[in-house]
Amino acid sequence: MLSTSGCAGSRMPLAAVSDDGLSLSSVVLYRNGVGYFERSGKVDGDMLRLRVRKDQVNDLLKSLTVVDEDGKAVSVSMPLDPQTWASAAMATLAPGRGSLAQVLDSLRGTDITVKAGARVIRGRIVMIERSVNEPDPELAAPSRGGAPVQLEDTRDWKLTLLARGQMQVVRLSKVKAITLHDGDLAMQLHRSLDASAGEGMFEQVDLEIRLADARSHRLTVSYVVGAPMWKPTYRIVLPEEGKGQGLLQGWAVVDNTSGEDWRDIQLAVTSGAPIAFRYDLHTPREVYRTDMTQSAADKRASVALGETSWGEEERIYEPEPELEPMEEVADEAYYGFEDDVADGDYARAPEAAPAPTSKSKRKKDSNRSSGMMGGGGAPVRPGSIASGAEYGERQQVDVDTLRRSTQASARSQRISGLTRVDLDTPVTVPDGSSTMVALINESVEAEQTFLYRPGGAGYGYEANPYRVVRFQNATDYVLEPGPIAIYSGGSFVGEGLSEAVGAGTSVTIPFAVAPEIMVTSSKQYAGQEMTMTRIVRGVLEVESFYQTTTTWDVRGPLQDKAWTVLVRQPQSGGNYQLAERPEGTEDLEGAWLIPITVKAKANSASIKVVEQTPSKITLAIWDQQALPLLEKFLTMPNISAEARKALQPVVELRREIGRIDTEVDGLRRQQAELERRADQTRRNLEAIKKDPKAGTLRAKLNKRLEEFSSDADEKGRKIVELENKRLSKKIELEDMLESIDLRAPSVGEGKDDAKGQK
Template structure:
């Protein structure tokens, strides 16, 4: 097929697909969030087992893959398909030619060696051997195509001026695909998204997804009037940055402080793997008494921090707005010790470079709405959260979660951590600005028991931390407040509102009526023992033992020990001062001897000699004091030993 014909067919097919996408699924409503997001709802007319195609700007594809919801009461969702992030690169990975080869006929022909071609006026097809360059008499270079004919003969024809047609249908298709991708790549700013549906009959289907949008703003006008009155006007300012016109649509503005998460779902991410070297060692017999390797595997389901955001105030609609279509067919699930497996129910045909999104499972889960306050995070307000219970048959892997309300629509994003079956997890998605929490922490510590035996004193300590939570409820509605604080290892948590701990966190559940302020106490206590040798204990600590001892005899013995240890330590301090003076005198005497050697006979020499004599007298006196101090210390050490032996 001639190249010109291929280009024409490709461009016609591109025009047709673009027109289909533009007319299928116009925007019906837009909800703008002050969190910088727009919830877009499109409406499409479909029939039996149909497909919806929409054109989406490339910078919105990640958000669409994250948040798309199909509302189809008479059908189910099968799949979502679109080209990958780099269709040009991916297409040419498995082609014999490169993009630049398509700009030069000699380069293209040389890259498809072995392909069947036909020459104008020839009945037989020939096989391409390659393209070479022949120099003419005027030094001009002419590309020549070398061919192998069915009878085994070889020939060479000029590329320029010859009419050459590709006779291989597969090669024609490859060139056609490549030209189409190149044509799209020159303006690669959108993706055509195909959404497959099951179901029978003609009907309207809604598509809803959340994408980035400019934050809408508010401005106010205040006009003061007579008698202390005034007129206040509030205005909204927002932009349409969706990439297409909004024609006769409904606009809703939503205020609050939503957490807005994003993830590169349209990009390809590869997991790093450890390389196992090929074992080339020789095999040896196991020696008697050989060891055994122990394998350990950590559980994959663990808790992680939760997101925070604010819920907006929106009027409640009478009819449910999010009757989300069910999954056409669920994946088959199975669970091992540390993994969950999802087997897709249908076989898929996925072209090179395409992206496919398919549903896995659908479960009804228990979800209690609470206001969650975590002590370690601090802050004035709790977060709005859903307390989820995974009562399905499979543990769920971690992932990003888009939260909808069945009446007001999109309310925020959250993160589900690895979620074992049978467990409960709180996912937070908003700041509850109507509830405030303040805390007062009162730590105390005391010695509850003292026991002395064999020169050792054992002390039982009790530490207690009382935390008082003051919770001011919402003015307009009752709240269930879930208070969490980190569990201290070895401690006991007590509160009249305590519930089962989770993820190494102590928890309380408090119901706060509208307009009511509640004070709640939580006490964390822990006990531990400490053993110290009496011979080395500080007197101040012994005095503390005296104050905590309930036995008069033990109290008296401890007092005698404290006195003996005080005298012993005072004597030790006196000895330390003598030793310091002695060492300083020895050093001064050393300096004097060095100076004496460097001066001639005379007055200065005599002065140094007198200093040496005085220092000798001082050292003699310090030696006597040191001896006396050492005897005193030995005396008091004996007193300490006697005091200890009395226990």
């Protein structure tokens, strides 16, 4: 446990709660700015008196619990704060709040003396109101053209005083000085200013807890008050082969700013996100009530019959079973510094710490050393890797060495969604100091690899990936966000920062840049032909895809072993999915983690990642695109025999109707051409009707007109026959479609998995 002492200025803050009969026994620190404190001890008499820091009264009133082994607490009483209820003016003077107009308005009726220019007025404050001062024309400055410049309106306040039976009005902007003639009010104002300056917040309030009898009581008092959040820090030691068993170590840094020493307490820290807030329970609040005096005098009660009710059956509530603690992280305890260590040489900067010069000195220092690098040996200076460096000899810093150097003894348990870690050994944390306690010292599955994110590894490294460590949280609790130091090959190689890591989940932590590796990409956009996904009573559900193809290229130095770069590819859109999932792909929030492996003795590799988003439409079976979609559906290899048998007659009948439609369409075009030519012939005959020399031509044109009309009539009769045939086929097809409901089999389904019924 590392301990550093700090100074809070010339004034030492007082304890949050203090009493000679109760000693602090347990502290639980949370990540939301509060701490749970528990005290116990013996109290004689029928009154327990506590002195509470004023800034923590409200938190304490929300959570105070008093347990008497032989009795019970009767009541809790405390004095009201005169600065918050005796004068409303004091409430306006919280730091960052209030104005002179607000203060004067809250002091109505107070006797003051105001100096405004040459006027000195003494009187009682009647009111203060906002006003708009119109510009004075006499003060307007002339412009260059000779016309006066119009001044803007100015907003001000008017202070009304009652002086010798007269009301006098003074502009607040003209006031130069104000004298308070109420000495008590002036004293309260001084106290409020002390609080704003940070002095009054440590003023203490007396609480009196009345007990059942005037005798000896053994009490346990618990409460929740504001406390600095504990801070996690971690270390990962990578396996020698780059993948395998690594070492995960974790510490909690706790700060004691409570105003009292924590001596031999049971310390616990929690991970999770409980809700905590401030709520003023100490200040009286009045609620406006409607005056119903007159209406009550006019009311008359009416006679009503009584009613009989039945009592509710007795309900028995069984207590919830207590949660059993989880497995211990380690067997040995992790002890902290005593007070002399917190205030000694180890609180100074590294360069100020003297090196040991004798065996006796080394022995003395070895008994006082502790922290991240473990117990035995010379004092560990911040930033040093091996404790043996003080003696000119360097010990190997590997997984086993670091595991032995750290002693962690803690138990974890789940409580209402939170993970609580209790240290097995009592901890001493002097007031005004920070202490680091070991929580984790476990082997984990870890590997070192590379991660590329769009944009690269930062400015100047846009095409380079990160060097990352991946490990699985093998503990029983959440790893809170914090810095992670990475060790490999016996030395520090980088550090990273992680979000919260749940129990049993994996995390990827970038800790360095890999400039020797380059990752590039290119994109292509395309559409995909339509595919029928379902046919229901002659309605086809059709799906088409818009595709985005991203080609990733990785280049790096030749290696004797294969190596992998994980590419974090964001989704092109919210409904995009992978058309084909590359092997080893992991799902992230709004992205995929896609591995690209460069083979041994190679310096490059590439992969194409196809994303697609579906576009769904519906078509009637009579649509021109319906028949090709039906025919494609029948060619699917994994369609069931039952579905094929049900759909085959539909496709054949629709194909025959399609042929009829094609033939009818051709006949209609021929008929239209014949009718056009016949109409042209008629116009020609009309033109030569009166020409006596055109007899031969008229005969020829009449014969041609007859042929055109005859052929057009023949085409018309053929069209009618085909339409009658088509109508018959259409009715037959519609009857067949009434019982058809087929779905396209999913990718990977067998033939027997396709759904269909006839």
